[in-house]
Amino acid sequence: MTCLCPVFAQTAEQNTYARYMKTGSEQMKTGDYQAARASFEQALRYNDSAFDVHLGLGVAYFNLQDDKYAERELSKAAEISPKTSAAYQYLGELYYRKDDLETAAMYWEKAVALNPSATDIRARLDRIRREHKTEMNFNRDVSSHFLVKFEGREQIEAGRIISRILEDAYGELGRALSYYPDKEIQVILYSGQQFQEVTDAPGWSGGIYDGKIRIPIGGIEQETPGLRKLLYHEYTHAVVRAIAPRCPTWLNEGLAQYIEGRQIDSRQRDILRKIAQAGKIPSLANMEGSFMGLGGSQAQYAYLFSLSSVSYMIDSFGMYRVKGVLNELARGIDTNSSLSNGIQVSYEEFERGWKRSLE
Ligand SMILES: [Zn+2]
Helix, strand or coil: CCCCCHHHHHHHHHHHHHHHHHHHHHHHHHCCHHHHHHHHHHHHHHCCCCHHHHHHHHHHHHHCCCHHHHHHHHHHHHHHCCCCCHHHHHHHHHHHHCCCHHHHHHHHHHHHHHCCCCHHHHHHHHHHHHHHHHHCCEEEEECCCEEEEEECHHHHHHHHHHHHHHHHHHHHHHHHHCCCCCCCEEEEEECHHHHHHHHCCCCCCCCEECCCEEEECCCCCCCCHHHHHHHHHHHHHHHHHHHCCCCCHHHHHHHHHHHHCCCCCHHHHHHHHHHHHCCCCCCHHHHCCCCCCCCHHHHHHHHHHHHHHHHHHHHHHCHHHHHHHHHHHHCCCCHHHHHHHHHCCCHHHHHHHHHHHHC
């Protein structure tokens, strides 16, 4: 029997809308943005005038790097609810990613005005202002996959050297991981002092990747092995981020060091053996978060453990399977399942094997 009662029909539509919204939100949480987009699009068929659905769809498109549709949906959300900060925050992200710092700052200012407790956005706004001021007089060198920015015409040759090395990295890492980012990657070269001011990076940091590769560099005139390593390292982070936005830090840093060609020397091997025999190697689960807050010597150990565990993984299972782990992480599933699916052993088993290999 068909019910034509308008009240019932409306309620049924609202229920269907709510169901799709709930599914979409859950899919967003697990990082399955494609599925989330499909759910929000379904929800939109039942109610196209709600803030939530346009925001959800906009954020899904944003994560899928589909900027055009992300902007359309986020703008629509902001139009429906101009006093809510979330849409402005993402519009700011969108323009920041496109390197339009002025428009990004404009949206983030709106977001902060509406939500003064958003201290993280305020911090990024401060940083954008510093970054913008620093970059105003920067020159550009555009190679096919990179946009390199630097200050001073005397750095033109340095910009070329860096583009060339990064193009090598693009090819080599592409072959190793069968992955070639299709979006241009930005690289910003700073003087040592500018680097500290703009990034707030800890003193031990040689470079940083935070969506852009940022490197402190002073008047390089020729390629050096150290420069090549630094660029391969930071470019690996860019590739890891492009494949799996959420990657445990030990895996990310281990891979970056492995790709830069860093080797564990005999002195470090001795140190690792002693720590392993004493049962004092920390668990990898405790090295999934950022290393940025670590002090110099703690950081050194964290990097050493990362390189050691990832080298063990590559030697034991092959780069192909390590890439498989990244693909699993990209689906938004946890580290344990990603390892089980990618290298066919559990997190625990892998960790036990690695630690045993050090003794
Ligand atoms: Zn790194």
